[in-house]
Amino acid sequence: MSYMVGVDVGGTFTDVTLVDSKTGEIKNHKVSSTPEDPSRAIMKGIKDILEINDIAQSDVQYLAHGTTVATNALIERKGAVTGLIVTEGFRDLLEIGRQTRPSLYNFFEEKPQPVIPGNLRYEASERLLANGEVYKVIDEDSLHKAIDALKEQGVKSIAVCFLFSYLNPEHEKFAVKEIRKRFPDVYVSASHEIVPEFREYSRLSTTALNAYLGPVMKNYMENFLNSVKEYGIPVEPYITQSNGGIISIHESVASPLRTAVSGPAAGVVAAKNLAELTGYKNMITFDMGGTSADFSLIENGEPKISMEREVEGFPARIPMLDIHACGAGGGSIAYIDNGGALKVGPESAGSTPGPASYGRGGTKPTVTDANLLLGRLNPKEILGGRMSVDMDAAKQAIQEHICNQSKLTLEEATAGIISVVNANMSRAIRLISIQKGHDPRDFTLVSFGGAGGLHCSALAKELNIPRVLIPPSPGTFCSLGLLVTDVRTDYVRSTLEDASPESMNVVASHFKELKNEGVKLLEKENIPESKRKYELVIDVRFKGQNYEIPIPVEWDELTSAGFAALKERFEEQHEKIYGYAKKDGILEFVNYRLTAVGQLPKARFEKSTAANETAIPRAARQVYFSEIERPGYYETKIYDRKNLKPGNKVQGPLIVEQMDTTILVLPDQTMEVDDYGNLIINTFGGEE
Amino acid sequence: MVNQVDPITLEIVGNLLLSVAEEMGITLVKTAFSTNIKERKDCSTAVFDAKGNMTAQAEYVPMHLGSMLDVVNEVLKRYPTDSIYPGDMFVTNDPYSGGGTHLPDITMVAPVFEADKLVGFVANIAHHSDIGGMVPGSVSPDSTTIYQEGLRIPLVKICSKGELIRESYDFITLNTRTPVERQGDLDAQIASNKAGVRRLQEVVRKYGVDYFEACTDALLDYAEELMRAGIRSLPNGTYTFEDYLDDAGTHSQDPVLIRAQITIDESNAIVDFEGTSPQVPGPLNMVYSGLVTTIFYCFKAVAGQNVFSNQGIYRPLTVKAPKGSIVNCTLPVPVGQRIDTSQRVVDVILGALSKVAPERVLAACNSVVTSAIFSGTNPNTENYFVYLETIAGGSGAHAFGDGLSGVQVHMTNTSNLPVEALEREYPILIEKYALRTDSGGAGLHRGGLGIQRDYRILTDGLSYTGLGDRHKFAPWGINGGKEGSPGIFSFAKNGKEEIKLSSKVSELPLNKGDVVRVSSPGSGGFGSPFERNPELVLFDVIDQKVSVEKALEDYGVSINYNNGTYSIDIEETKRNRLGVLQNSI
DSSP states (O other), rough: OOOOEEEEEEESSEEEEEEETTTTEEEEEEEETTTTTHHHHHHHHHHHHHHHTTOOOEEOOOOOOOOOOHHHHTTTTOOOOOEEEEEOTTTTTTHHHOOOOOOOTTOOOOOOOOOSSSGGEEEEEEEEOOSSEEEEEEOHHHHHHHHHHHHHHHEEEEEEEEETTTOHHHHHHHHHHHHHOOOSSSEEEHHHHHHSSHHHHHHHHHHHHHHHHHHHHHHHHHHHHHHHHHOOSSSSOOOETTTSSSEEEEGGGOOOGGTTTTTTHHHHHHHHHHHHSSSOOOEEEEEOOHHHHHHHEEEETTTEEEEEEEETEEEEEEEEOOOOOEEEEETTEEEOTTSOEEEEEEEETTTTTGGGTTTTOSOBBBHHHOOOOTTOOOOOOOOTTTTTOOOHHHHHHHHHHGGGGOOOOOOHHHHHHHHHHHHHHHHHHHHTTGGTTGGGGGGGEESSSGGGTTHHHHHHHTTTTEEEEEEEOOGGGGHTTTOOEEEEEEEEEEEEEEEGGGHHHHHHHHHHHHHHHHHHHHHHTTTTGGGGGEEEEEEEBBBBBOOOOEEEEEEGGGGGGGHHHHHHHHHHHOOOOSSSSOTTTTTTEEEEEEEOOOOOOOOOOOOOOOOSOOOOOSSEEEEEEOOOSSSSEEEEEEEEGGOOTTOEESSEEEEEETTEEEEEEEOOEEEEEOOTEEEEEESSSSSO | SSSSHHHHHHHHHHHHHHHHHHHHHHHHHHHOSSSSHHHTTOOEEEETTTTTOOOEEEEEGGGTTTTTTTHHHEEEHHHHHGGOOOOOEEHHHHHHTTSOOSTTEEEEEEEEEEETEEEEEEEEEOOOOOOSSSTTTTTOOOOOOOGGOOOOOOSEEEEETTTTHHHHHHHHHHHSOHHHHHHHHHHHHHHHHHHHHHHHHHHHHOOHHHHHHHHHHHHHHHHHHHHHHHHSSSSSSSEEEEESEEEEETTTTEEEEEEEEEEETTTTTEETTTTBOOOOOTTTHHHHHHHHHHHHHHHHHHHHTTOOOSSSGGGGGGEETTTTTTTTTTTSSSTTTHHHHHHHHHHHHHHHHHTTOOOOOOOOHOOOOOEEEEEEETTTEEEEEEEEEOBOOOOOTTTTTTOOSSSSOTTOOOOOOHHHHHHHSEEEEEEEEOOTOOBBOOOOOOOOOOOEEEEEEEESSSSEEEEOOOOSSSOBBBBOOOOOOOOOEEEGGGGSSSSEEEEEEEEEEEOOOOOEEEEOOOOOBBBGGGGHHHHHHHHHTTSSOHHHHHHHHHHOOOOOTTTTTTOOHHHHHHHHHHHHHHHHH
């Protein structure tokens, strides 16, 4: 017997998914999260699911988990006491940053305090030039003074970042060596190791964050490894990274920042797997919960990666799945502002006080209240019928906070809340699709999370997305993602180079070096030769521009003959994104990126055979639709997801209810069930 | 509110228009060639209705808010609508005829048609690093007329029915010192407008021409209403304040008075600059639209942060200024560095409001856009270059906390250029980039610190032009807060013997080994420094924001230093602070 276990830690619940490697059978389990020490809930969840299903620990052959340890340490500012050593003259760079203020018009908005305070920031006398040559040799005395002072001040971690170290790391390497000599038990992050890329503030900020998280992560890793071992699970756990891949937990200690925004990544990975399975290679993922919605884009089976984003107000330059969050969820609060417009969110009633209808003290109208009043949510089925719902409270909240502040009727206001929250979300989708040159008509919207099902069909209609796909268990989709992923590690070299056929030799040698690093890692991870893959990307721009476009390349294109294809690909992308390309422009290479992939065994999904009988609704009720030409109440059939079988086709308007979500299909739309049990909504009716 | 359009559609259309402007902004910044636009985002984009009202704006820089206000009106004035075609595009930079507020800001406007009907315009504005004129970078403290500040581009077509008009394009690029960079930036501006045209057409198509027009009308009313609600929350009355600019540049060393009288009357605000200095023979003059922009910034920050930026917000504001004054100048005076005047106007407005609503304003900020312009030939590439950068400073303290250190304030918010990018492109080495200890005004809440930036020159034959202010008139505090440090420019030949320079430096010759030092002003404090928690003073000392000497002198806090640790001498501190209190009685 052999099983795979995936654990996804959320703010409220920790989800565990167990897959039988032979049969592909899936089991899910939920326990309450334990934010003060996430490993407690993780261990409890694993123990529970094994006991319930009567499985021996020794039969677990794969364990992957996401953790919020690094994320929480950042949010709560509970990282290690960290010191910094920088190039002489730049002690304050961490605080000055890009010298901009956080808000154009809000006088009182604070800048976040740097994770390394001023008294722990020291300078070493040294300097490199813009070509990497040494201008001033590193002065040992100044370095020793800095190290000794930090030791005296009791830091647990040190970040080192010198100017131009991405071109020439010798001074940083020397500093690391001296730190290890004089202060052996301190955690060290050097910028050339963490992010050897051009632009000093991004590199410094990333390195400082990494050092700040290092000791916390190390501590967690040791505890968790022990718990797993003690419990008798024979494999070393993997941990998810922000790039959607996983890595052995001990590897995560060197670059903890790479796990810091891994939260929503697993869902995107699960969607990528669906893309392969179903053949819908272009997807927009839509994960809507109680307070926010996450969006990302998968093109031709590959999720989009972003190279830099802000983490708790600080730039972090690490490859991350490009996930865009928007303050729109079931708990988002609706109100009329001073100028008389209806607004929804980003403020959320959360689970306490919650929507007005939940009777937990909430008095403000939320998206969930509107969905209830429009007949979209079943008042008897909230949380599986374990909670009673107060419809009058929902009405009163909308009457008082919306209707009394405007001329809207109750019906208009209620439908309006849905229209506005959908408009907010469609703006977020535009941002990741249309604004980046992607046409929504070429995509499938994949909807998961607790609240997505009620909004996906309207969003698809609004944006002309022809198809919506809803997986069998939208509520635990993320933990499934942990069972279908690979080991992924990213490497980068940064040297600005005029691009030409002749320069491709140099490019090839950069990639060879990067590959050597990748090979070392994959060997450590025990990935057999046949399961190793390397993905190559060059960041390219027109010389003179400042923003690069990542262009994928193949090994055999790294010759002077391969240059033409690369150039053409860049111009195509530039044209696609910005609407023009200079045909006579000189190109410049900025970064060379290699991702080493170790393919792991994955959970398999079996097709089931088509049903003979047609789907039978279990009930019908009146539901209000404003998304169509003639708004109003329509008699709407209610289906139970359990009773929908592959091959079933049904005509909207309809609602599907299941344990973890409710799905709404508009009039004129059709829905069918595919061979894997996914629901497919055809946005403009008809058949696939 | 708001005829015919329901609050739901209003919100949705408002956001759609904003996303049109935002998409234009992304295209512009990501494809531009000059550091000014691509790194520092010194540009803005906007959407207009067919009548010329601005309906949405994506701004990176508040100074641009109103800079495009008149430009579509100017198009409509000069070109009858039957001479405007789909695919046309207009260009201008002339502040004296609706085109922005100084010559380096080039504006491009494109009409938007749907089903053969003119339904609106899109426009963008971008700061070009050189547009000709007497000095590299086009802004000179020596200038006495606008004709010395570069090419004046009247409103002309640059594209006709989708085709680039080569004559206009070449005319512009020939008149700059950096034609290749200009081409890259002009191309980016054209691409940005094209993206805007496409997206606005989609929006109009969705709602239909007539209903779309009703929506944009309603959006203007909506913004007006929000702004009025904000002004109503200020106490009625008339408040005055005045402050000075150090001087007007090379040709007039006299301080320049800025004086404003604000009247709050229910939901209206009237701001009158009677008594303000006449226009000057230097680049600090500002055209009226620049002044209106500045006043709007102040009221948006004080009374309506979340209001959609559109023309409606101007309706509750009346701005009066004597014609021919420095804040409402007339041909032919130069306007290149009008931003510093604008910054000082903000201080004056906030100063006036501080008398009745100190909890809603900031103490005086560094309130200047300290600019350093280096030019010469780069020996590595043998190309001539003009490199302009701006150095941030202190932001004033306020009722709720300390001021921010080393940030851009008020009318600008451009980012710095990474040192690793700068040194790669120009023969300059940055030796120091640090906050200036003790430059933040002392107070219950301390003012933010200014910045020191040292440039070592790596080749012969460069020159430096510096534009600063608040070198004589320090940034003031509020409610007993002390003033922050003024700014200083200095120069050390071969890195030796620092010589102080004036706040406006014109083409100082530089050779290898010379060091230019720019120290930007700090900002004012809020409340009495003797009320500041001594622990916070101690923390500032440890953080090197305040020196041990100043801790004692300004805050009355005695700090001891033993074996590498700082500590407060509590008894001594009590005595210091008591002494002052008794003296003041």
